[in-house]
Amino acid sequence: MSGHPGGVLAAFRHVDDAAQAIRDLRAKGFADVTAYTPVPNQEIAAAIGRQSSPVRLWTLLGGLTGLGLGLVMTLWMSLDYPIVVGGKPIPSVIPYIVIMFELTILCGALATITGLIVHAVRSRRPAAFDPRFTDDHIGVFVPCAPEGRGAVQQLLQAAGAEEVRIEA
């Protein structure tokens, strides 16, 4: 793996060790630690301490867009060819609710996926990786300058890492 900044990569077996190591690193001023877990984990997320995800905003805006789209589309398409039946109004909003509902869900879901791709896939940060992290290990990557690596390596080993290696 190239194209990532140099640093130290550690593999953990125990979740409490990994969470403690991350907290220790952050206390020492290493803010951009990347943690890899095969499953989402609350302890690790709490140790990393990031804000809630902006994906929810995508869902909300997508859903509202779909709702508006459904309303405007059904009204406009009815009014564009007015056939008056029994002197009743042309748009018949109650049945249009079905279309508005379906488009709310459709656009909400599409926007959620777009948000996920934008935030989680496109904005991938360069960091070293090991295939064990999608299997049964917790990975911790600390980007740091060559002179600080020894101290980080020691900290991670003391925290109980199964393996620590320098990634140039």
Place this chain on the structure above:
Amino acid sequence: MATTMRPDAAPSPAHHHHPTYHEVTRDIAATLGHPKRGYFILFGFVLLVLAAGIVALLYQIRRGLGVAGYSPPVMWAVYVTTFVFWVGIAHSGTLISAILYLFRSAWRTSVYRTAEAMTVFAVMTAGLFPLIHLGRLWYAYWLFPYPNQRGLWVNFKSPLVWDVFAVSTYFTVSTLFLIVGLIPDVAAIRDRATGWRKKLYTITALGWRGADYQWRHYVKAYLYLAALATPLVLSVHSVVSWDFAMSIVPGWHATIFAPYFVAGAIYSGVAMVITLMVPLRKVFRLERYITVVHFENLSKLLLLTGMIVAYSYLVEYFIAWYGGNPIERATFWNRAFGDYWWASWTMILCNGALPWLLWFRKIRRSIPALFVLSLFVNLGMWFERYVIIVVSLSHEYEPYAMGNYTPTWVDWTILAGSFAWFFMWFLLFAKNFPTVSITEVKEIIPWPRRREVRA
């Protein structure tokens, strides 16, 4: 803080001897690739049946819908029946993956992937039938909102247009839901695969690494997708039921139709999940992950929805009698004792009577019994739609306009072809993507810790 997907999910009793994370990856990854001869024989057979269905369809396109037995007054028949059947099958997938997810049911982790894949393929099958039923299927684009040559748009007051929106939204959302669930699993397989499969999974994993900033967005996206899919699944079969209930055909024009159809859909879908899961578990040796507990839970869902369906049958007949409308009463008399009595009694037996067996724990925990029962439920639910559609249309208001309908070989061949189409996709999926979620099965296994958890 709802950062993990299921922070307090208790592991099910079946997981007392937890497999390790590595064993989960290994066992589920082992189900992929290198199909044996049996697989190819089965796949060849499925393709053969599909080819027969395509030939029947081509014949029908050449000769017109008359070859499918359509004759007034029965102009909706096996194709609409089969459409509703497959849309119904699709429903339990989203129920298990979205609704049970929101309820934090830990047991769903082993079964939801199969159910979700089944949903997508069932909608893909269902979607063919409105087109086949059109007869002139090259005019299928008339279904979509566009102005015709006189500048007139589609009629948004028509339930058939609602159906187009509902089913296409359902297909899109359930496919997205399946793909999102697959991303971390595909990444886990990618890191173990070799050769061309490695390339396939590298592309389809979308660069997934399980980094903290990825999970942070992922768990939220999954939660919101589940929240959107939950009302969607309830709406889709309601809209399908309104295709009937919004018209004035006796036997169709009833307010109970939406809940009645939704319960029936989930009932048939759970049965299909059991039908698929029993052989899958055996062939893939997943007994450790899909246990009797899972089957028992599925059979409880089957029992619940089966009771709602049985209740709906009773209410339908009760209202036909108690409502005092002679036309409605005649329609239901005709259902039970008319020319199609055999179809009605098949439906009542399979859906209204047989699920009562599930009150017995022994039967709920017997996998062979459940498998046989699920086949009967599939049969019964197809006949339910046949009874509602064909029998109601054959016996409307005026005695001189009544008439019977018999399916022809074209109907039966296309129906068989639809099963082949469904199983073709399922077989392709089962050998190339994990049918049990690696990530979610791991989630209910606690991480190893060095120190005791503080209380």
